[in-house]
Amino acid sequence: MxxxxxxxxxxxxxxxxxxxxxxxxxxxxxxxxxxxxxxxxxxxxxxxxxxxxxxxxxxxxxxxxxxxxxxxxxxxxxxxxxxxxxxxFAYHFKAVFNPEKLENTLRVVDWNVQSFNGLSTNKQVKKLIPNDIAESIKRLNPDVICLQEFNHSKTEAGNNIGLFKNLYPYYYFSKDYKRNASGYFSGCIIFSKFVIIDTGKINYPKAESLIFADILKGKDTIRVYTTHLQSFKFKKNDYDNIDKIKEQEEDALNASRNVFNKMKPAFQRRGIQAGMVKDATAQSPYPTIICGDFNDVPNSYTYFTIKGDKQDAFLKKGFGIGRTFISIAPTLRIDYVLADKQFDVLQFDMVDEGLSDHIMLVTDLMLKTK
Structure with missing residues (x-):
């Protein structure tokens, strides 16, 4: 009973x-x-x-x-x-990424490089981060490189554009943040092996921007966008608060309140930015690729608004949940490569070099024959 x-x-x-x-x-x-x-x-x-x-x-x-x-x-x-x-979820069992590009393909790398700060606290190691990041990217031999949280200055040590310029002579830099006195700039940048025939920038209301470059590959013109949407701007004390919430410590309620106060306005700002990205990409006269750090998960309004009917390279060729941000939670896929349906997505990979709090994305695309 x-x-x-x-x-x-x-x-x-x-x-x-x-x-x-x-x-x-x-x-x-x-x-x-x-x-x-x-x-x-x-x-x-x-x-x-x-x-x-x-x-x-x-x-x-x-x-x-x-x-x-x-x-x-x-x-x-x-x-x-x-x-x-x-x-x-992506359902394609992971195949080995072929470093050899097929003829007529376009290899795109996307990476939030975390201002070249790296993950090490050792000052000597930190000095090597810009070179290590550049070499990690160039080893993949991409045609187009989209980087977020990229910085550059006029100083010899801060000349990060110079790390790429020999192989990628064409580039467009958003320069969202400036310190004119020291010649320091940061933001998003697009590097290309192919000629860039036009560029553009759309400023967001609060900070940062959406940029594009029209790239001439053979007889085809391809428009590549990249962006870094509003982040939560978590600092060390915010991550400490998240740990308190996870461990259900006595101060968890106050910690939750502090984290919430940062997350709420970020969601609101990304909603506005996502609408701007959607409107801008809809006006592109060319086959379009948009990649970057959206700072939002695939189940978000941000993702669905920007993606529209574009192809998510990870979903087309990846497997699993595709975590791209290594902090906070194991489910945070917040970096994307999205391509118009005029492209075939041939292969995709995530490369964790341990050089940033984000994982590098690489994909091979091919324009469909008309």
């Missing part, structure tokens, strides 16, 4: 849990259609999506064993949110 009662209570608890999960995930399904510029809470909903999806899959397995008819609820909810599921 007691055993049957215990089973009944356990099943009822799991049923309530399944219903609550389903309701929460249905809210996530609305994220692509609700601007985080106006409704900041959708940003948090997007962050929760991978955990909700995995939890729903577990409930499906449980109910198929315990009471199959109840498995229909999470199955139906996951079917409704198929776009969210597809955005998280």
């Amino acid at each position: 007691a055993k049957n009662l215990g089973r009944s209570i356990f099943k009822t608890t799991i049923l309530i849990f399944t219903i609550l999960l389903s309701i929460a995930f249905l809210h996530v399904c609305l994220v692509p259609f609700i601007s985080s510029a106006k409704f900041w809470w959708v940003g948090f909903a997007g962050l929760a999506a991978p955990f909700l999806i995995v939890s729903l899959i577990f409930t499906v397995v449980f109910w198929l064993y315990a009471k199959p008819k109840w498995a229909l609820l999470p199955i139906l909810v996951l079917a409704i949110g198929y776009r969210q599921v597809d955005a998280v």
Whole structure:
């Protein structure tokens, strides 16, 4: 009797849990259609999506064993949110990336280089970071390089453009942040082996920008965009607060409040920026590639707005969840290479060189014959 009662209570608890999960995930399904510029809470909903999806899959397995008819609820909810599921997981078993490029392909590298600060605290090691990053990229022999959090100065030690200029004589630098006295600039940059025939920059309301370069490859003109969207601007004390939340320490409530106060305006600003990127890329007269650090996950309003009907190189050729940012959580894919459907995505890889808090992305693309 007691055993049957215990089973009944356990099943009822799991049923309530399944219903609550389903309701929460249905809210996530609305994220692509609700601007985080106006409704900041959708940003948090997007962050929760991978955990909700995995939890729903577990409930499906449980109910198929315990009471199959109840498995229909999470199955139906996951079917409704198929776009969210597809955005998280890539299903192509990873093939070895071929360093040899096929003829007529365009190899693109995208990387947030973290201002060339690296991950080491050793000052001597830090001095080598710019050269190490440049060599890591050049080893892949890309045709186009898009870098975020790139900096350059007139000093010999800070001449980071010079690290690439011999092989990549054509470039366009956003110079979003300037210190004129020292000749220091930082922002996003596009390097190209091929001639750049036009460039452009669209400034965001608060800071940074979206830039593009029109690249002439043979008889084809390709427009490449790159950008760095609003970050949370977490500092060491913010990461300490996140650790307090994870460990459920006494000061976790206050820590949560501090982290929330940084995340909310970032979600709002990215909502505005995503709309600007969408409008700009829609006006491109050429086949378009956009890559960069969006600072938002694949389940976000930011991602769905910018992606539109473009191809996500990771989803086309990758496998798993594709983490690109190594701090905070194991599910943060926030860097992307998105290509118009005029391209075939031939191969894709993520290269962790241990030189930045972001992982380098590399992909080979080919324009489809008309």
